[in-house]
Amino acid sequence: MGYAGQVSLGQAAFYAIGGYTAGLLSVHSLPPVLGLLAAPVVSAAFAVVVGVPMLRLRGHHLAFATLATQLILLSLVGQADWAGGAIGLQGIPRLSVGGYEFAEDISYAYLVWAAVALTMLVARNVVASRPGRALRALATSETAAAASGVPVGRYRLTVFALSAAFAGLAGGIYAFYLGYIAPGSFPVLLSIEYVVMAVVGGLGTLWGALVGATAIVLLVQVLNTVGTQPGMPSYAPSVLSYAVYAVLLVLVVLFLPHGIVPALRVRMSRVRG
Structure with missing residues (x-):
């Protein structure tokens, strides 16, 4: 991609x-x-x-x-x-x-x-x-x-x-x-998750795939923990997972259009300059 x-x-x-x-x-x-x-x-x-x-x-x-x-x-x-x-x-x-x-x-x-x-x-x-x-x-x-x-x-x-x-x-x-x-x-959601990983980490960079995968997996685990807390409905983990993918894509497109890794590279080059 x-x-x-x-x-x-x-x-x-x-x-x-x-x-x-x-x-x-x-x-x-x-x-x-x-x-x-x-x-x-x-x-x-x-x-x-x-x-x-x-x-x-x-x-x-x-x-x-x-x-x-x-x-x-x-x-x-x-x-x-x-x-x-x-x-x-x-x-x-x-x-x-x-x-x-x-x-x-x-x-x-x-x-x-x-x-x-x-x-x-x-x-x-x-x-x-x-x-x-x-x-x-x-x-x-x-x-x-x-x-x-x-x-x-x-x-x-x-x-x-x-x-x-x-x-x-x-x-x-x-x-x-x-x-x-x-x-x-x-499930189909798994394929969507792969796309979100690539976009969040940074398209056109190999390290972006690793960074994006790590960030998404950790975030999903946190949301699953929150969704399984006492008092939460049974469908909470699924709803939170769908919601976080949508929110992440919107935030990345708005504030990090090239992904996390390219943004970090730009920031580091500015610091060095």
Whole structure:
């Protein structure tokens, strides 16, 4: 979204595909590590299949098409008995690599940070490469990029598949951590949350994704704590979550139009100057 100008409102669909891929393979007696490795591959492959026709769309048409993809996927999975149906996929074993089993929360925390480091490294190399410069040109003007020799269609599809692979890897880790996934584990609100994270942290910057994700997750946890206090209605956590996304987007657009990280960089440059 920040570098290629493609707005996706269905990123949780690839998150779900990664989770179900890892869960199904491990439930059927394959090594859990194989399921984790397959999760980003299958998610990327699915992105290529749906991306070929879908990426012909632009702007909000593309955004709503990705949202429709998530809704269709969740509907199909909810009716598939081999995926557990609406009840969900149960009995997913703990992730194990060699003789080591990820049994504690702290081990999954280290695994997540390793995955974050890997994805940040890949994303940084992509952005700094010649294709990365082409992606930024594509985000500015597809017509100008095409006139400069950029293969617009191929690059759009490639970056779409790469982002799906990142989401699939996260979904695989999520499935092994919980040991249970269901269609309700991947609501539409999750995709909206990803967009809010990117916008709040700062589009067009890799560190913005981390800062935005950290800020949103911590804020949601605080709101959940407030919403579950005695005397609060049962629907309070959901209402507060929806409200905070709307309020945050309005505040960021008004006061930090480029996000937190770019604003901090401007402030630090002024202090140094």
